[in-house]
Amino acid sequence: MTSHILAIDLGKTGCRGSLRVDGSQTGYAEAPGAPGLAHAAGIAEAERAIRAVIDQISPKPATFTLSVGAAGAASAPDAAALLARRLAEFADAVAITSDAVTAHAGALGGSPGVVLAIGTGAVATAVDAMGRFTRVDGWGPQLGDEGSGGWIGMEGLRAALRAHDGRGPQTVLAEKVGDHYGIDLDALPKYLGEHHNPALAAASFAPVVAAAMDDTAAAIMATAARALGRTVRAAIERSGMRPPVPYAITGGLIKLGAPLLDPLDQQIADAIERRDPLGDPIDGAALLALDRTTALEALVTRIL
Known part of the structure; x- marks a missing residue:
């Protein structure tokens, strides 16, 4: 049939x-x-x-x-x-x-292991050999999704506004806001407030943060990697599986490449057995x- x-x-x-x-x-x-x-x-x-x-x-x-x-x-x-x-x-x-x-x-084909899915949001899921399912984060932009595209983008925008106000160090991100969104920094709150999906609007700025070559942007990426590493480790610990655990990463944020993935790998290398996603x-x-x-x-x- x-x-x-x-x-x-x-x-x-x-x-x-x-x-x-x-x-x-x-x-x-x-x-x-x-x-x-x-x-x-x-x-x-x-x-x-x-x-x-x-x-x-x-x-x-x-x-x-x-x-x-x-x-x-x-x-x-x-x-x-x-x-x-x-x-x-x-x-x-x-x-x-x-x-x-x-x-x-899609990533592990229903087999046991941990999958980190990172895009606008972020969530890690674990399935053990008995089929028990564990989920860590994925709580949305107000309560979680730490290290996600939405989180990275929003942290970049906050850093830009701190620099604009003189509350924080100067960063290339301040000028990048205008280049990316076509608005002045003073108009940013209104732009996000009126957007039908503010997390999505912020996430579009994540590649700008990853590509920026200054200390502020690098610190944001390092913090995101640490947050994602904690998410993966928590999923492994809560699932009860013994490291190293089969692991795959999926989602649009992997396109950010080395600025995010290299420090993330360092956070979890001893706990995972890396697998290429099946799909x-x-x-x-x-x-x-x-x-x-x-x-x-x-x-x-x-x-x-």
């Missing part, structure tokens, strides 16, 4: 969709992301983003399974369940879980669409 799967990776930065027929991609689309299911408008924004992706994919099969990894689903399971019911209106079957879960499934979160969503035997199954909300 032919399988039609529309796998969705819904993050705070972007929403990606891959239509797969018997495992082969036949369609792909992207749209802006959503602020997360724990956000006040999270369900509506998530549905908007997913529908925007679906509308771009053509031709769509008459029947398909919709599998979604959504930011914030772990923190807001009731919202995830409501979103699943809404999506069931135009899909024959729906599977929804956290984007952290799909990142783990990305969208591959994980495709896997979980049909495979109900993985250790992650209890974390998936399904509507048939």
